[in-house]
Amino acid sequence: MAQNSPDRPRKPRVLGRGSYAEALRIGEILRKETVGGALLVATALIALIWANSPASESYFALRDFKIGYEPWHLNLSLGAWAADGLLAVFFFLVGLELKREFVAGDLRDARKAAVPVAAAVGGVVVPAVIYAVVNWGSPDTIRGWAIPTATDIAFAVAVLAVIGSHLPTALRIFLLTLAVVDDLIAIAIIALFYTSDIHVAPLLLTLIPLAIYTVLAQKYRRFFGLKPAAAWLILLPIGIVAWALLHASGIHATVAGVLLGFAIPVLRGKTSGGTTAGPGLSEIFEHRFRPVSAGFAVPVFAFFSAGVEIGGFEGLTASLSDTVAIGIIAGLVLGKPIGIVATTWLMSKFTRAELDPSLRWIDLVGISLLAGIGFTVSLLVAELSFGLGTVANDHGKVAILIASLLAALLATVVLRARNRHYRRIEAEEKIDADHDGIPDVYQREPDAS
Template sequence: MAKKPSRFARVRNIFPTTSRAESLRVGEILRKEAVGGILLVALAAIALVLANSPWSDAYFSLRDFEIGYEPWHLKLSLGAWAADGLLAIFFFLVGLELKREFVSGDLRQFSTAVVPIVAAIGGVIVPAGIYLAIAASSPDAARGWAIPTATDIAFAVAVLALIGSHLPSALRVFLLTLAVVDDLIAIGIIAIFYTETIDLLPLVAALVVIVIYGVIAQRYRDFFHLRPSAAWLILLPIGVIAWAFIHASGIHATIAGVLLGFTIPVLHKRGLRGPDAGPGLAEIFEHRFRPLSTGFAVPIFAFFSAGVALGGAEGIASAFADPIVIGIIVALVVGKPIGITLATWAITRIRRIDLDPSLRWIDITGVGLLAGIGFTVSLLVAELSFAPGSPAYDHAKVAILAASVLAATVASILLGSRNRRYRKMALADEQN
C-alpha cells in the first residue's frame, strides 16, 4: 500500500523549501528594497510638506516645468517625465523579475505558482469591488476602480524587512511572489483599461525595435563580442528608442520597460552554462539598475506625485467626505487583506493542501495588510484615472497616502507581534 504523503510533503507544493541561494537572493532583495522604501517615504513626506508650505508655488512650478523636444511629442513636465520615464526603469526591473520567476523561480511550475497567483487575483477583485460599491455613484469616480488594486513592493518589503527579522522565510517568499504577480496584473490593467487611443504606426515601430532589442540581448556575444557587463552599452540606447515609440503610440510608456525586461535572457545559452559561465544577463542588469530604480527613479516619482495641497483643516475634511477617498482607504486597508486571505484559503481547500507548518493564517492576513500599501503604482493609476488638478485627482492621492500609512501601521503591529512570537520560539529551540 502506498504511503500517504505527509502534511509537510503536501505543503511543499505551495511553499517549497528554499535553497540557500534562493534565501540569499530574497535577503538581498529585502535589504535593497528596504533602503529604497525608506527613501521613497521620506521624499513623499517632503513633497507633502512643501506642497502645503510657503514654498508650495516653487514646488508646483518645479513639478510643472516642461522640458524636451516638442516635434517628437516629448516636451513634458518634470512630473510627467518622472511618471512616464523614470518609472519605466522600475517597470523594467519588474519585467526582469517576472521573467526570472517564470523561467527559474516559483512561477515556473503551476503547483507552486497557483497560490500566489490566485491570492493576487483575490487581492485585485475584492478591493476593486469594494471601491465600486462605495464610489460608483459617480461615473467620474468609477474610473478610479483600479487605484486600490496595486501593491507597492518597495514600500511593503521595506516594512517587512524592518519588523520581520524572525518571520518564516516562506512568508517572505510568499509576499515577494504575490507582489510580482500583483505587478503583472497592474501592468495588464494599465495597458488595457487606461489606453484610450492607439497610434498604430509608432506602436508597430516600437514592437520592431523591441524585437531588435531582444535579438541583440539574446545574441550580444555573437554580434558584438561583448562581455555581459558591457551589453547594456548597446541595449540602453535601443531601449530608449523603444520607450519613445511606445510613448508616441498612446500606450503608457512604462509598458515599454516591462516588454524590454521580458526580452532579457535569464539563463545562459547551453554552451555557456556551468560554474564558469558567470551570472546571466538578467541578473547583471538587475544588479546594475536596481539601485537606480530604488534609490532614484521611484523616490523622485514619489516626490513629484505625492505633493498635494490639502487646503488646511477644511480641505482635509472635504477630502475625507469624498466617496473616492473612503472607497480607496477601505479597499486598500480592508479589501486587500480580505481578498488575499480568502483567495489563499479557497485555493488551499480546493487543492487540499495546508499551509507551511511554521505559518498561521494570521501571518497570511498580515501579508494581506502589507499588500494594502498601494503607493507608487496606485499613484500612477490615480494620475491616469482623473484629470490633473481636479478635486478627484488630489483626493485620490490623499487617500492613497493615508491608506498606505494606515496599512503599514496595522501590518507592523500585527506582524511585529508575530515576529516576537517567532523569535521566542527560535530561542526556545536553541535552548533545547
C-alpha cells in the same frame, strides 16, 4: 499510518520554505528595496510638507515645469517625465524579476506559482470591486477603480524590514512575489483600460527596436562578443527608442519597461555538456539597475506625485468624505487582505494543500495587510484616472497616503507580535550540524508545494 509515511504522498504546502538559494536571492533583493523604501517615504514627506507650506507655489511650478522635444511627443512636465520615464525603470525590474521567478526561481514549478499568483489576483479583484461599489453610478469617479489594486513593494518591504526582521523567509518571498505579480497586473490594466487614443504608426514602429533589442539580448555574444556587463551599453539606447515610440503611440510608456525586461535572458544558455552555464543578462541588469530604481527613479516619482495641497482640517475632511477617497481606503485597507487571504484559503481547499507547519494563518493576515500599502503605482493610476491637478486626483492622493499609513500600522500590530514568536525559534533555523554552509532546515524532507 503516519501522515508523512512513504506509502502516502505528502500534501502540497501553502507558503512552503522554498530553496536556500532562493532565500539568499530574495534576502538580497529585500535589503536593496528596504533602502529604496526609506528614500521613497522621505521624498514623499518632503513633497507633502513643501506642497502645504507657504512656498507651495514653487513646488507645483517645479512639478509642472516642461522640458523636452515636442515633435517626438516628449515635451513633458517634470512630473510626467517621472511617471512616464523613471517608472519605466521600475517596471523594467518588475519584468526581470517576474521572468526570473518563472524561468529559474522556485515559481517555475506551477504548483508553487499557483498560490501567490492566485492571491495576487484576489488582491486586485476584491479592492477593485469595493471601489466600484462605493462609486457606482458616478461615471466621473468610477474611472479610478484600479487605484487600490496595486502594492508598493519598496514601501511594504521597508516596513517589513523594520517590524519583521525575524519572520520566516517564506513570508518575505510570498510578499515579494505577490507584489511583483500585482505590479504586472497593474501594468496590464494601465495598457488595456487607461489608453485612450492609440496612434497606429508609432505603435507599429515600436516593434522594430523591440525586435532588435530582443534578438541582441538573446544573442549578444554571437553578434558582438561582448561580456554580459557591457551589453547594456548597446541595449540601453535601443530600449530608449522603443520607449519613446511606445510613448508616442498613446500607450503608457511604463509598459515598455515590462516588455524590455521580459526580453532579457535569465540563463546564459547551455555548456557543451548540456548543463546550464549560469546566470545571464537578467542578473547582471538587476544588479546594475535596481539601485537606480530604488535609489533614484521611484523616490523622484514619489516626490513629484505625493505633493498634494490638503488645505488644513477642512480640506482633509472634504477629501475623506469624497467617494473616491472612501473607495480607495476601503479597497486598500480592507479589500487587499480580504482578497489575498480568502483566495489563498480557497486555493488550499481546492488543491487540498496545507499551510506550512512553521506558519500560521495570522502570519498571512499580517502580510496581506502590508500588501495594502499602494503608494507608487496607486499614485500613477490616480493621475491616469483623473488627470494631474484635478480635485478627484488630489482627494485620491490624500486617500492613498492615509490608506498606506493605516495598512502599515495595522500590519505592524499583527507582525510585531509574530516577529517576537519567530525570534524565539530562529536559533533552530541557523543550525548547520554538517557544516556544509547550508542550514539543516533547508536539507530536510523536500517541500512538496
